[in-house]
Amino acid sequence: MVVDLPIQFERPGWLLLLLLIIPCFLMARRSIAGSSRAKATVTFALRVIVILLLATALAQPIWEKRGEGLTVGVILDRSQSIPLPLKASSVTFLQKAIAAKENREDRVAVVTIARDANIQAMPDNYSTVGGGGDEGDLTATNLAAGVRMYLAIAPDDTANRMVLVSDGNETIDSVLAAAEIAKANNIPIDTILLEYEHKNEVIFERIIAPARARQGQSINLKLVLRTQSDTAGTIHLRMNDHPIDLDPAAEGEGMYVELKAGPAQVFPVTLSLDKPGPHQFHATFEPANVNDDEIERNNSAVAVTFVGGQGKVLVVDESGLESEYLVRALQQSDITVEVAPPEALSGGAVFVAGYDAIVLANVPRHSFDDDQDKVLHAYVHDLGGGLIMLGGDQSFGAGGWIGSETAKALPVKLDPPQTRQMMRGALALVMHSCEMPQGNFWGQKVAISAIEALSSLDYVGIVVFGGWGGPGGVNASWAHQMSIAGDKSAAIAAAKKMTVGDMPDFESSMQVAYDGLIAVRAGQRHSIIISDGDPSPPSNAMLQKYIDAKITVTTVMVAGHGSPMDNASMRATAETTGGRFYNITNPKNLPQIFIKEAQIVSRSLIQEDHFQPRVASRLPGPIEGFTAVPAIDGYVLTAPREGLAQIPIVNDTSEGADPIYAFWNYGLGKSVAFTSDLTGKWGSAWASWEQFRAFWEQSIRWAMRPSSPINLNLVTRQEGDRAIVELEALGADASFLNFMQTNAVILGPDNSAEPLSLQQTGPGRYRGEFRTADAGAYLVNVNYAAGGSAETAVKGNLQAAVTVPYAAEFKAVKHNAAILKELSDRTKGRFLTEHDPALVNLFEPESLEVPKSPKEIWDLMAILAAALFVFDVAARRLSVDPKLMAALAGRAVGKRADASTETVAAWKRTKSQVAHRKLPEKKSGAATERSVKFEASHEDAKLAIDVGAEIPQDMRATPEKAAVKRQPEQPKDEGDYTSRLLAAKRRARGEGDQKDDKP
Secondary structure, rough: OOOOOOEEEHHHHHHHHHHHHHHHHHHHHHHHOOOHHHHHHHHHHHHHHHHHHHHHOOOOOEEEEEEEOOOEEEEEEEEOOOHHHHEEEEEEEEHHHHHHHOOOOOEEEEEEOOEEEEEEEEEOOOOOOOOOOOOOOOOOOHHHHHHHHHHHHOOOEEEEEEEEEEOOOOOOOHHHHHHHHHHHHOOOOOEEEOOOOOOOOOEEEEEOOOEEEOEEEEEEEEEEEEEEEEEEEEEEEEOOOOOEOOOOOOOOOOOOEEOOOOOOOOEEEEEEEOOOEEEEEEEEEEEOHHHHHOOOOOOEEEEEEEEEEEOOOEEOOOOOOOOHHHHHHHOOOOEEEEEEHHHHHHHHHHHHOOOEEEEEEEEHHHOOHHHHHHHHHHHHHOOOEEEEEOOOOOHHHHHHOOOOOHHHOEEEEOOOOOOOOOOOOOEEEEOOOOOOOOOHHHHHHHHHHHHHHHHOOEEEEEEEEOOOOOHHHOOEEEEHHHHHHOOHHHHHHHHHHHHOOOOOHHHHHHHHHHHHHHOOOOOOEEEEEEOOOOOOOHHHHHHHHHOOEEEEEEEEOOOOOOHHHEEEOOOOOHHHHHOEEEOOOOOHHHHHHHHHOOOOOOOHHHHEEEEEEEEEEOOOOOOOOOOOOOEEEEEEEEEOOOOOOOOEEEEEEOOOOOOOOEEEEEEEEEEEEEOOOOOOOOOOHHHOOHHHHHHHHHHHHHHHHOOOOOHHHHHHHHOOEEEEEEEEEEOOOOOOOOOEEEEEEOOOOOOOOOEEEEEEOOEEEEEEEEEEEOOOOOOOOEEEEOOOOOOOEEEEEEEEEEEOOOHHHOOOOEHHHHHHHHHHOOOOOEEEOOHHHHHHHHOOOOOOOOEEEEOHHHHHHHHHHHHHHHHHHHHHHHHOHHHHHHHHHHHHHOOOOOOHHHHHHHHHHHHHHHHOOOOOOOOOOHHHHHHHHHHHHHHHHHHHOOOOOOHHHHHOOOHHHHHHOOOOOOOOOOOOOOHHHHHHHHHHOOOHHHHHHHO
């Protein structure tokens, strides 16, 4: 029989030291003769305990604490591949199964999964499955994330079991790989299959299109569809949002097709591509009978073909007036130019990749959302494009571009020089809670957006609700005290930590903001209030204080309650102080608004006067050959950037040389910054300059991406969830280009860049692949270089795109029972279905391993041994009188009687003794006198001891000596006992002689 002890030893050999107890026993027996048996027993026991503790400590004991109970971790699949009725029923039967648990000490944890895993309930005795909460992005299934999430929160003091409820269709990661961790921890995974099958379903598999083509070339598109049952419908195709007539002989622009159940069917379409740039194709299928198709999201497909041609430039201009002179000059130089508003960049990376250079003509940052800002940065750094930013009162730092992704690509720093003496701006952010989803998240995001748009020399502060009844009745406080922004790290950290509270009124928060703004020296003071509008409005006196101090207030209403009074109140606050009012329904627009408002405090960056720039450098570059440039009437202040940035044109001031024209290479691309404008406001002299066209043609052509040779071809295709990229490279003499240096980048649907490795697989052939997990366009940019000398070198960029029209969730037409069955088999769990009777007992503890928590305890035993060793030495070296110890203990714990009570008791005892004493007859006077004196002396000593007084030295003698000592004369009246008692007390205190000497 094997006994499973709770204590284990890592080095049990040290337990042999316990044999030392035998010699200790023999030594203890020998020492009994020299000491008491009790002392020998105590010393022997202490020594045995010390040896036991030391031997055990050296053996390194480990105490294993055994857990009790069971925790069931429910992992609930909420992705869109599962039909809604199944989602509802899965919650219902899980709630019933949890309610049926018999042991109330058992716990439940709930994790929901889709693209990400979210904890719905931590392990607890009262947790259950709910149907609400934020379930995240439902367009993907990551079963592995759910398993890992539960393993992270699984308690170690109970047995554990996972219950995975899913259809088994995973699109991200591998749950079988994650299950190996559960298997290693002996945690079984029960799987509950959600069964379904869409029998009537049409799936638009993909559009097969060439990745690249030449201008004027005809290409063949292949439309691939698959159906579960025989059906019919119409295919529609659009190219660059323009409809294509697929069947001219029939009415309408679509093509009627009949689909047969089984393998995919292909429908070819031939098109001619006459314009350069990216061409996007979007095809959809419309069933003749709506009952023949259950999922609409998988009825479309997208493809992109890049058409080569002459270089093309995109000029982004909201009004078209800022770039009028530049566009005319480029067109005269045979450069293809297109002018578009900022909204055009909503086409994403695929859209901008069709241009070789982009010009931002005095466009503010708030005209672009965060995704478009990222696209501009990736366009230069990863796609090799050219970027030119022109100045103006809405550009550079004055336009809110400080802290943006695009600013990283510019050859100048948008923050002014730290040594520059200039008037600062001050911004106070008043953050009130907004009753919208993720209100605190959006509050933090907009605060950070505004902070990043400020210059490093500006002031910034954040005001939040500070609780009820603060100092002076003020219930608002600083989340970040008004201070210089600097590198903005402190302000951003404060914004991330702040909790946006529900203010009862605006009076207190505006008072705090006012005090902070008025205390700093700033040329422009501005405040932004974000709220749902329900706090009480500020008083007229408060608004007048803002007006008198020239502090403008912008109010932003988000998720308002629809009250006209709230709307009117916030509007009035803004208009009264000279600010602006915004009523926002989509929180994604908030960062742009806060960036726009933060520009107000950055107006000091604008320098307006008559300046004559100087050409400071004539090195090779975009302005090589130009020795002088016209005067300007203004520019936006920037600072030189460290590194490889070149500043050939500057404006000299007493505080340094300010950049007017700068350029550099950034990543795979190039960028140019011109801090003045090209209009009549600041650059009227430039517009009439005779070398204007030559100057800007040379600058634009330097920044433009070089055209790709026709003997290089980039091909992409998709195989399952993998995209294949192949490059075919030939030299000018049709020879293979081998050992090329390639730098490939994948720009995903979220505009994140990932490197792609291309390996040579044959003569002039290179191949790479990547995973396409999300829906959207994946832009592939390949930067290549081949050849030795500059004359024969081949360099350039090639672009292609791989498109995923819809998430893989919508390709699933049936559950995947196989993967769930294998998952449960690997982990020794149970494979169940929704209607399986075993569901009623999810808390079955059999075959579950009880967890053990090992803990080292050798250090505790070593400490105890050291402490007891001291007592062992003391017991052997010190001798203790038991009677003396008892007396001392008695006096230590006893309670001293009242002195008067003890005195009376002693008097009574003395009286009793004397009353019953028989005196001997007088045989001789001397003998009788001596006897009486001795008896009196003896009784007096007893009385002194009874009252607790110190016995005089002469009273401590033997009775014989006490009898011969001279005693005080006794009172003649033997019945006066009180007098005798008082005399005895005086003698005990040393006062007897003095009393007796008195006449």
